[in-house]
Amino acid sequence: MTEPITTTAAQVIRTELPVVAIVGRPNVGKSTLFNRITGRRQAITDDQPGVTRDRVQGDAEWKGVQFSLVDTGGFVTGSQDTIEQEVRSQAEQALEEADLVVMLCDAGEGVTGLDADVGDLLRRRSRPCLLVLNKVDHPETGRYETAEFYRLGLGDPFPVSASNGRRTGDLLDKIVDLLDRIERPSEGSPERDERVRIVLAGRPNVGKSTLMNRLADVRVSIVHDQPGTTRDSTDVALEWRDQQFLLVDTAGMRRRSKVDDPVEYFSNLRASHSIDRADVVVAMTDGSEGVTVQDVRIMDHVLEMGKALVVAVNKWDLVDTTERSAEGFRQDVVDRYPFLRDYPILCLSALTGRRAYRVLEAAATVVGRARERIPTPRLNRWVEQIIGRSSPAGTAREVRLLYVTQGDVSPPTFLAFSNRPDLVDDNYHRYVENQLRREFGFEGTPIRIHWRNTRSKKNRRPLEPT
Secondary structure, X not given: OOOOOOOOOXXXXXXXXXXXXXXXXXXXXXXXXXXXXXXXXXXXXXXXXXXXXXXXXXXXXXXXXXXXXXXXXXXXXXXXXXXXXXXXXXXXXXXXHOOEEEEEEEXXXXXXXXXXXXXXXXXXXXXXXXXXXXXXXXXXXOOOOOHHHHHHOOOOOEEOOOOOOOOHHHHHHHHHHHHHOOOOOOOOOOOHHHOXXXXXXXXXXXXXXXXXXXXXXXXXOOOOOXXXXXXXXXXXXXXEOOEEEEEEEOOOOOXXXXXXXXXXXXXXXXXXXXXXXXXXEEEEEEOOOOOOHHHHHHHHHHHHXXXXXXXXXXXXXXXXXXXXXXXXXXXXXXXXXXXXXXXXXEEOOOOOOOOOOHHHHHHHHHHHHHOOOOOHHHHHHHHHHHHOOOOOOOHHHHOOEEEEEEEEOOOOEEEEEEOOHHHOOHHHHHXXXXXXXXXXXXXXXXXXXXXXXXXXXXXXXXXXXX
């Protein structure tokens, strides 16, 4: 029986906040202004043009007015380069969704042909627009010729310096004043804390952006055969089967020793930061290549950070399934890397959509397990059960597990009280962890166990409810 390519499509959840998009040609300082307004180094900045490619979104607030700010890649017209064409497409999509557009120009360079092209596009789109001249760093050097910028037909130019913050407060005053005049219907955006934050991570060119676009059913991220296409982390809010998700695409992560480009270096830092903020990480691999050493390094990094994990084996459409089944592949992976036995391994194709939505299902499941809290009485009934079971040989024979309490969730963290915690070796630790997983079903999440001595007064057994 042929498996259907897709299931019930996810719905993109649009923010209820007004949206302000920053657009302009390459290297005019859009990302610098974005970081200045949002108050975080969220977008990657560099002197080389074309660093930003995908849309980068962040929240901003000024004088009690909240809005969503979108950074876009530099507009390049007439280019035959497929990535530059994709960057322009992403910027145009941002224009469609924006309530207010900030067109950024370089004051020192005057009006270029690309500036004129962007201005023509904005006039045709009929969006409220604010023309901003950047790189006016000092008042005494601010006597530049502004008259030529009026020919863009976008109103009075507004001078700022994104790098040192000069007049950015005045710019924000202007932005919130314009937003106050815009009536925008509420679309019921969910509270952020209600969303399951899924981060797609992996080495370059394993299909993270393709999966992002497949699940969102819109072109959120640029997809290209060239490795390293994604640089900034981009996100989209989704609803699927009454569950809300925030899906985050990240740049491909290579070994640090192989990274010599500063843009790629900061892309890797952004990816690591996104993992740190994740509820669950979907570690993607290329099924046509198998699980590589770098794939395992990324998974180890995820688990060291205490994050729930789902392994997504992508490009399964390229695998000869007459020679290798999905179950056989899973077993081979587990045999080679036994620690993955406790984590879901999904074989899918982001390109065709086959099994793609199982990523959302698995992510919701493992996050639920990571957040589960086991009552102390139930834990200690379990302790009584395993005491009589066969335990590993070695010094652990002298160790008596007396009682256990749960200290935290995400990841599940337990305090195990023993007569001799100093004698607990790796074998016994793994034994207790495996028994916990078997009893309480902690698939997909790491478990932390901290051993404590019962002799300490501060570690006396807590009273249990009757």
